[in-house]
Amino acid sequence: MAGFAGRLARCWYSGFLRSPLQVPALGLHVGGPAMQTSQKDFNNAVSQLKLLKEDPGNEVKLKLYALYKQATEGPCNVPKPGMLDFINKTKWDAWNALGSLSKEAARQNYVDLVSKLSASSESPSPEAPAADRKQPESDSLVVTSGDGITTIRLNRPTKKNALTTQVTPSARESILLVLSRLFHSKTMYHDIIAALQAASKDESPITVLTGSGDYFCSGNDLTNFTSLPAGGPEEMARSSAVLLRDFVNCFIDFPKPLVAVVNGPAVGISVTILGLFDVVYATDRATFHTPFSHLGQSPEGCSSYTFPKIMGSSKAAEMLLFGKKLTAQEACAQGLVTEVFPDSTFQKEVWARLKAYSKLPPNAMRISKQIIRDREKEKLHAVNAEESNVLRERWLSDECMNAIASFLSRKSKL
Numbered sequence: 001m002a003g004f005a006g007r008l009a010r011c012w013y014s015g016f017l018r019s020p021l022q023v024p025a026l027g028l029h030v031g032g033p034a035m036q037t038s039q040k041d042f043n044n045a046v047s048q049l050k051l052l053k054e055d056p057g058n059e060v061k062l063k064l065y066a067l068y069k070q071a072t073e074g075p076c077n078v079p080k081p082g083m084l085d086f087i088n089k090t091k092w093d094a095w096n097a098l099g100s101l102s103k104e105a106a107r108q109n110y111v112d113l114v115s116k117l118s119a120s121s122e123s124p125s126p127e128a129p130a131a132d133r134k135q136p137e138s139d140s141l142v143v144t145s146g147d148g149i150t151t152i153r154l155n156r157p158t159k160k161n162a163l164t165t166q167v168t169p170s171a172r173e174s175i176l177l178v179l180s181r182l183f184h185s186k187t188m189y190h191d192i193i194a195a196l197q198a199a200s201k202d203e204s205p206i207t208v209l210t211g212s213g214d215y216f217c218s219g220n221d222l223t224n225f226t227s228l229p230a231g232g233p234e235e236m237a238r239s240s241a242v243l244l245r246d247f248v249n250c251f252i253d254f255p256k257p258l259v260a261v262v263n264g265p266a267v268g269i270s271v272t273i274l275g276l277f278d279v280v281y282a283t284d285r286a287t288f289h290t291p292f293s294h295l296g297q298s299p300e301g302c303s304s305y306t307f308p309k310i311m312g313s314s315k316a317a318e319m320l321l322f323g324k325k326l327t328a329q330e331a332c333a334q335g336l337v338t339e340v341f342p343d344s345t346f347q348k349e350v351w352a353r354l355k356a357y358s359k360l361p362p363n364a365m366r367i368s369k370q371i372i373r374d375r376e377k378e379k380l381h382a383v384n385a386e387e388s389n390v391l392r393e394r395w396l397s398d399e400c401m402n403a404i405a406s407f408l409s410r411k412s413k414l
């Protein structure tokens with residue numbers, strides 16, 4: 001016993017378990033420090049660019065575009081666009097002008113240029129974990145890692161953080177931001193899926209979902225239903241059901257402690273997925289409601305299974321059938337929320353607690369989660385598939401279409 005404990009202690013204190021050169025099977029990085037630093041700096045620069053307050057002008061934007069392409073894809077390798085395709089031809093010329101510049105040199109030039117431009121970048125809020133890494137994503141979703149926590153922040157406060165299935169550039173977005181989106185995924189749902197997949201493999205022991213502004217999230221963006229694809233409503237319903245299933249699957253399968261920091265009211269899918277989180281902290285300002293019947297829709301996020309299990313079938317029915325809105329205290333009493341904090345100290349208390357938890361041994365936390373959750377996974381996947389299929393039909397119903405039309409014409413607030 002003493003020999004084993006001694007070996008364990010030697011391993012631990014010599015830094016073996018924390019060495020940067022670890023096995024890929026554990027999801028940890030390999031490669032020399034110089035290589036890591038350079039790629040990390042580049043990723044940081046890509047994120048930092050989005051925080052610029054000043055538009056750097058077209059010339060600089062083109063240069064950044066060309067360096068980005070060279071750094072990620074190497075020398076220009078696509079056919080020259082036609083003379084009339086003005087914008088794409090200008091971009092192509094800028095990329096092509098970099099000739100055979102190596103990917104490493106392009107990355108370095110990109111980082112240097114961004115660091116010159118970023119004098120006015122935003123500073124993070126004092127309570128939130130220090131962001132030592134920020135991953136590329138659209139500006140509707142901000143992903144940062146630091147203090148052992150990866151934070152996925154819904155960032156559409158003017159729309160109460162409603163979740164889009166479309167690219168919806170806001171008026172303040174510069175061409176630069178639109179360009180940067182070309183390199184990343186299309187919608188908030190896709191961005192969250194990508195962020196969860198990345199977080200499941202990163203070094204942070206804990207992952208958090210939270211929102212910017214006064215809302216946690218107002219659920220699905222109801223304007224998602226307004227731009228029909230070529231296949232009409234049927235195709236819209238089919239692709240939305242696939243997206244919904246993929247989105248919820250990521251929460252079911254997420255392997256590390258997943259914590260919701262509910263900073264304000266939550267509606268629809270942002271409430272139902274809470275049953276798949278390990279811990280839910282809420283401000284006392286938060287409310288929780290799922291107005292599915294009002295919308296002619298039906299439950300998702302596995303709530304038809306998790307809610308009755310968490311709160312009993314009759315309380316679940318009141319929420320899922322009648323759209324009863326719960327206060328944070330009620331949601332806590334019914335087991336959907338772990339703990340409620342006064343709004344004035346919410347951020348400070350919650351982040352301090354999470355920073356402390358993030359120092360616990362990560363493998364122990366993962367394994368404990370596995371034991372708690374794994375036997376339910378098959379059931380949850382089946383429930384998710386069924387809920388998504390039922391919703392596919394619901395989205396084509398008159399009840400649903402009328403409810404959405406009513407919201408969009410501002411006749412009713414839900």
Ligand SMILES: CCCCC/C=C/C(=O)SCCNC(=O)CCNC(=O)[C@H](O)C(C)(C)COP(=O)(O)OP(=O)(O)OC[C@H]1O[C@@H](n2cnc3c(N)ncnc32)[C@H](O)[C@@H]1OP(=O)(O)O
Nearest residue numbers: 158159160162218219220221222223240244268269413414
């Ligand atoms: C593909 C996967 C599908 C998954 C299925 C998911 C289903 C669900 O999530 S169902 C739930 C859908 N959500 C709702 O029904 C909420 C609708 N919104 C509201 O009822 C209200 O906006 C509110 C209660 C959330 C907030 O009310 P209020 O404080 O009065 O603020 P405003 O209504 O003025 O909102 C400001 C701004 O934001 C827009 N907005 C808010 N939520 C949504 C939303 N879910 N979809 C689209 N737009 C939303 C709102 O329209 C306002 O916009 P502007 O008028 O342009 O300022």
